[in-house]
Amino acid sequence: MEGYRLVCGAEVSEPYQQLLALHRVCFGQYEGVLPFDEEILRWFIQRPGLGLEHTLVVVYNNTVVSSLFLTLTSFYIDGHLVPVGIVDTVMTHPAHRGKGLASMLLEEAKGIMRKHQCWFGYLYTIPETRQFSLYQRLGYRDFRRVFHLKRDARPLRGELFAEDEAHVFLEDGEMVRSFLNDVFQGYDGFIPFDKELWEWRKMRRPSAIPAKVIALKDERGLPEGTLTLTFGEIVTSSGTEKVVFLSDWVGLSQAAKRKVLRQALSRLEGTKVDILCPVDNSEDWNILGEEGFLPYLAESAMLCPLSKEAEAMLQQPSQRPWYPLIESVVGV
Ligand SMILES: CC(C)(COP(=O)(O)OP(=O)(O)OC[C@H]1O[C@@H](n2cnc3c(N)ncnc32)[C@H](O)[C@@H]1OP(=O)(O)O)[C@@H](O)C(=O)NCCC(=O)NCCS
Incomplete structure (x- = not known):
């Protein structure tokens, strides 16, 4: 050309x-x-x-x-x-x-x-x-x-958890990092959080899109659920709007998962909340539906196989859950 x-x-x-x-x-x-x-x-x-x-x-x-x-x-x-x-x-x-x-x-x-x-x-x-x-x-x-699901600014229904049940874990970031690595190694599409990636994703953030990692501790002080909140502003037809993006949401049990989500939502009343969820992750999808999230936009995770082995893997895809890579979808 x-x-x-x-x-x-x-x-x-x-x-x-x-x-x-x-x-x-x-x-x-x-x-x-x-x-x-x-x-x-x-x-x-x-x-x-x-x-x-x-x-x-x-x-x-x-x-x-x-x-x-x-x-x-x-x-x-x-x-x-x-x-x-x-x-x-x-x-x-x-x-x-x-x-x-x-x-x-x-x-x-x-x-x-x-x-x-x-x-x-x-x-x-x-x-x-x-x-x-x-x-x-x-x-x-x-x-x-993968779908974007959103929850408009509105109050939570039902009981709220006591404030002291959630802890901001920045000083214990290492523990949350290894917790996420343990849970997500069973997911396809997960990029392990080595120290460098963790630092880039969670600590060394641009000022317009800060992030906060929250985690619930069990009685031994170990994480049993965690969620990352990223604060940003998106373009709308009439200007901009504040949105909180949720990511890296895991729990040792469904109850822990729901608890950490509700804990986050209780702090976010009055703000629009956005999360990515694969259509085939019915466990997450159901919890999100019950907490007032609605799907609004589809995204395709596309893969281009570059070897025979990779081609074979796509022919017989695994049944593992998929990890949505928010930095590649939303850019946060
Ligand atoms: C998508 C995009 C990068 C394509 O760039 P490009 O240099 O024109 O791409 P190429 O010339 O190699 O290929 C042209 C093909 O791009 C696709 N395309 C997507 N949007 C297009 C657009 N607005 N104009 C022209 N082609 C477009 C078409 O498939 C087109 O093929 P066709 O002519 O047979 O329909 C460009 O349109 C763009 O910057 N769009 C806005 C940003 C965007 O949406 N990026 C993709 C995010 S996932």
């Missing part, structure tokens, strides 16, 4: 300003999207396994006109921890669309994943859209469906 050059973000001038400008043009008007600022963008690019070197861009006249983020990491699938490449935030400037730029970046990403022996390419998108067909054409399969 005449005049277009595919390079990495480290090779362009003012990469953050350029990517931010492109992001505003491509996603700025999307309802429900969290507006990016430079701090959020810099934080996202510091994600372990991403960096400017895996920020793939197409340049035209020294201007970034198309880009994607590629994160090289490992996730669990069928009980195995395998290398995977996650593709996020594919975008092309409207004046340069339909010329194959996004396809070229996706093919380049696939080449890098192959070089790093990744088993799969992995991304999220809204099913039955034009970009969904584009990803399918490039080898991505509609693997699992």
